[in-house]
Amino acid sequence: METSDKYLFKYRGCCFIQNMVTPEYIDSLEDFEIKDSDVFLVTFPKSGTIWTQNILSLIYHEGHRNGTEDMELADRVPWIEYNIQNVDYVNRPSPRLFSSHLPYHLMPKGLKNGRGKVIYVARNPKDVLVSYYHFSKVSVLLEEVEDFDAIMEKFLAGRVLGSLWLDHIEGWYAQRDNMNILFLTYEEMKKDLRSSVLKVCDFLGKRLTEEEIDDVVDKASFGKMSVDRRTNYTTMPPDVLDFSKGRFMRKGTVGDWKNIMTVAQNERFDSVFKERMEKLPFKFCWDINDEL
Numbered sequence: 070m071e072t073s074d075k076y077l078f079k080y081r082g083c084c085f086i087q088n089m090v091t092p093e094y095i096d097s098l099e100d101f102e103i104k105d106s107d108v109f110l111v112t113f114p115k116s117g118t119i120w121t122q123n124i125l126s127l128i129y130h131e132g133h134r135n136g137t138e139d140m141e142l143a144d145r146v147p148w149i150e151y152n153i154q155n156v157d158y159v160n161r162p163s164p165r166l167f168s169s170h171l172p173y174h175l176m177p178k179g180l181k182n183g184r185g186k187v188i189y190v191a192r193n194p195k196d197v198l199v200s201y202y203h204f205s206k207v208s209v210l211l212e213e214v215e216d217f218d219a220i221m222e223k224f225l226a227g228r229v230l231g232s233l234w235l236d237h238i239e240g241w242y243a244q245r246d247n248m249n250i251l252f253l254t255y256e257e258m259k260k261d262l263r264s265s266v267l268k269v270c271d272f273l274g275k276r277l278t279e280e281e282i283d284d285v286v287d288k289a290s291f292g293k294m295s296v297d298r299r300t301n302y303t304t305m306p307p308d309v310l311d312f313s314k315g316r317f318m319r320k321g322t323v324g325d326w327k328n329i330m331t332v333a334q335n336e337r338f339d340s341v342f343k344e345r346m347e348k349l350p351f352k353f354c355w356d357i358n359d360e361l
């Protein structure tokens with residue numbers, strides 16, 4: 070273990086939540102056997118994970134679309150690195166859907182060798198930071214940092230869950246030719262959810278009717294997800310999420326960073342991130358009114 074505090078520990082360059090996973094389990098994932106039908110949703114924390122988990126569940130499960138099944142998303146698209154309930158991941162029925170915040174280098178070898186499919190969802194890092202800042206108040210498992218300057222410095226140094234945003238996205242993007250991977254941005258989903266859902270279906274080889282697509286788009290809207298207990302995390306016990314401090318489904322928009330970051334904080338952020346960000350091929354928009 071490289072470093073550790075009350076909330077996070079760092080192992081092989083990546084920060085994990087204390088007591089939810091062990092270094093031995095992380096190591097074991099490299100040999101987790103991948104099937105061609107496996108689908109991994111990969112995100113840096115606060116980038117649209119629950120949104121895309123919900124979309125995947127809706128695409129794959131008619132019973133979710135038509136409301137006849139009521140399964141928790143954590144059971145439909147569980148976290149590969151946080152198998153707290155000790156579920157038998159190996160023998161899950163195919164196609165197995167998984168979520169992960171892991172950096173590329175800790176992923177199963179089979180995935181790196183081109184088996185399975187990966188959907189990587191990225192979000193502009195200022196909104197990620199602001200979402201993380203608010204979430205750290207709600208999450209009992211994360212350190213609550215009241216001072217935005219202080220949490221921004223942690224974020225810029227990679228001392229947050231998921232580690233350094235730039236390393237995460239660069240690490241995955243560098244492997245784009247070696248694996249089956251679809252990159253999506255939170256911003257494009259926000260601007261045109263239907264097109265994003267169609268892109269995902271196309272990538273996964275799933276043929277849905279127009280009506281079924283309408284259902285997916287409708288049930289994946291921020292408004293519907295905010296009141297759905299499967300997606301708003303309100304079923305979580307108070308020793309995990311403290312809803313007296315805020316909501317998980319908070320604002321769900323693009324550009325909220327402008328409401329909290331000062332000019333000086335924005336300049337400081339850019340001075341650390343801008344150079345590497347300019348080399349990324351992603352089109353993030355920084356305001357809900359900006360064109361993509």
Ligand code: PPS
Binds near residue numbers: 115290319
């Ligand atoms: S986590 O804790 O890493 O799993 O969080 P994650 O799900 O990646 O990100 C949470 C943010 O995603 C927003 N969200 C949505 N935005 C728009 N539309 C929909 N349907 C949607 N679902 C979730 C959620 O509100 C969090 O962002 P913020 O900015 O905090 O509102």
